[in-house]
Amino acid sequence: MSERKTIDARGSFCPGPLMELIAALKLIEVGQEIEIWSTDQGTAKDVPEWAAKVGHETVESGEKDDHWYVVVKKTK
Amino acid sequence: MSKKVLIVGGGLAGTIIANGLVRHIGQEIRKGDVSVTMLGTSDTHMYQPGLLYIPFGKIRERELFRPQRKVLDKRVIFHIDPATNIDVENKKVTCESGTVHEYDYIVIATGSRLMPQNIPGLAEGAHWLYDLDGARKMRDALDNFEGGKVIVNVNAPHKCPVAPLEITFMLKEYLESKGLWDRTELTYTYPIGRLHALEPVAEWAKPAMDAAGIKYETFFNTKEVDPAAKTIGSEEGVTLDYDLLVTIPPHNGAEVITESGLGDGGWVPTDRHKLTHPDHNDVFICGDTTNIPISKAGSTAHFEADTIIDNLASLLTENRWARDYDGKVFCFVETGMKTGTYVWFNYETPPNPGAPSQMIHWFKLAYNRLYWLSARGLL
Numbered sequence: 325m326s327e328r329k330t331i332d333a334r335g336s337f338c339p340g341p342l343m344e345l346i347a348a349l350k351l352i353e354v355g356q357e358i359e360i361w362s363t364d365q366g367t368a369k370d371v372p373e374w375a376a377k378v379g380h381e382t383v384e385s386g387e388k389d390d391h392w393y394v395v396v397k398k399t400k
Numbered sequence: 401m402s403k404k405v406l407i408v409g410g411g412l413a414g415t416i417i418a419n420g421l422v423r424h425i426g427q428e429i430r431k432g433d434v435s436v437t438m439l440g441t442s443d444t445h446m447y448q449p450g451l452l453y454i455p456f457g458k459i460r461e462r463e464l465f466r467p468q469r470k471v472l473d474k475r476v477i478f479h480i481d482p483a484t485n486i487d488v489e490n491k492k493v494t495c496e497s498g499t500v501h502e503y504d505y506i507v508i509a510t511g512s513r514l515m516p517q518n519i520p521g522l523a524e525g526a527h528w529l530y531d532l533d534g535a536r537k538m539r540d541a542l543d544n545f546e547g548g549k550v551i552v553n554v555n556a557p558h559k560c561p562v563a564p565l566e567i568t569f570m571l572k573e574y575l576e577s578k579g580l581w582d583r584t585e586l587t588y589t590y591p592i593g594r595l596h597a598l599e600p601v602a603e604w605a606k607p608a609m610d611a612a613g614i615k616y617e618t619f620f621n622t623k624e625v626d627p628a629a630k631t632i633g634s635e636e637g638v639t640l641d642y643d644l645l646v647t648i649p650p651h652n653g654a655e656v657i658t659e660s661g662l663g664d665g666g667w668v669p670t671d672r673h674k675l676t677h678p679d680h681n682d683v684f685i686c687g688d689t690t691n692i693p694i695s696k697a698g699s700t701a702h703f704e705a706d707t708i709i710d711n712l713a714s715l716l717t718e719n720r721w722a723r724d725y726d727g728k729v730f731c732f733v734e735t736g737m738k739t740g741t742y743v744w745f746n747y748e749t750p751p752n753p754g755a756p757s758q759m760i761h762w763f764k765l766a767y768n769r770l771y772w773l774s775a776r777g778l779l
Contacts, residue, residue: 336694337599337750338694339693339694342591342592343592346592346621351664378621
């Protein structure tokens with residue numbers, strides 16, 4: 325499995341989960357993964373959509389306990 | 401033996417904590433039981449939000465500055481000697497001069513820095529107002545602007561998250577006042593799928609931009625700028641032409657953080673309630689320096705600082721923790737040259753901005769002066 329970092333963006337209204345993810349992707353190497361946690365259900369849809377648009381890979385997403393999660397692998 | 405509190409960073413966060421703490425523990429300082437020392441990088445304190453007004457000629461530069469020694473309470477020991485290494489295992493900080501400071505408690509408030517160089521061509525092709533030099537150059541560029549395509553380009557991460565919207569609406573009114581709006585096309589770009597990270601702010605901004613005739617491009621993460629061709633391209637595959645490019649550059653934390661192995665990108669892992677390092681209860685982190693997923697803004701730093709002051713004062717005098725930080729943020733939002741609104745939120749309460757009004761705009765102008773009371777720990 326690739327090295328994975330987790331961002332706990334539960335309860336983050338600003339800058340919010342996707343902005344946190346975009347910022348965090350700038351700090352990792354190609355092939356590494358980030359798991360983002362959010363209490364906003366929209367994240368489970370927004371993040372994979374954005375990743376597809378830019379060309380990063382959504383490894384998995386779903387709901388766990390009190391939050392939604394998405395795992396994105398940096399591909400370029 | 402006296403307890404040593406060391407504050408690394410002389411910006412808003414470090415200054416409020418230093419001044420607030422010595423006011424709370426005056427008796428202990430007088431008796432020599434506690435010392436409070438700040439390690440700064442400059443003899444001057446700048447009111448950063450005032451930079452917003454520089455390109456539009458709405459504030460005089462000297463209004464933004466005060467001597468740091470005069471802003472600090474005289475009981476704070478102040479050294480202009482930037483930290484080069486922070487060793488949280490051995491509780492000591494090494495400075496540029498070679499001096500080593502030991503501590504019992506440390507506050508890391510080293511802030512963030514602009515990194516336009518992280519995007520090819522951005523530093524050469526764009527203007528920004530997040531530092532004085534940039535704001536002066538943007539003022540000159542606006543003086544010489546005769547109409548054309550203007551882009552306000554927002555990159556992540558950045559501090560003061562409402563400033564990009566403020567700049568956009570103020571630019572529109574500025575260009576109108578110069579009679580240039582009819583010859584201008586203004587486009588705002590934003591990294592995610594709406595016009596602001598805060599959904600209610602985005603919902604207000606969209607019809608406001610539509611009504612103002614401002615264009616926008618969402619899902620725009622800057623890949624590169626070609627200063628010769630005057631184009632800016634996104635990771636999402638969109639390329640825009642510009643005559644004047646105004647950017648909010650991506651930010652990183654301070655170099656000393658990464659050099660000390662304290663956090664990727666210069667952001668230090670921080671407990672969102674205690675504002676301490678997850679592995680070190682004697683290490684407090686404040687302001688832009690934290691990796692907490694909330695706004696990097698002066699008000700965030702201010703409310704965090706209040707929590708840290710209470711906890712440090714209680715730990716030093718009663719050996720107990722006082723309270724948790726609740727995630728509170730409050731930001732004024734200039735919606736033009738004559739109106740403003742505000743947002744506040746915390747970890748539990750979503751933001752709900754009110755209708756823009758002239759009264760809020762005046763309040764923001766008043767706060768531009770009242771800031772110096774905040775920095776002194778009085779407001």
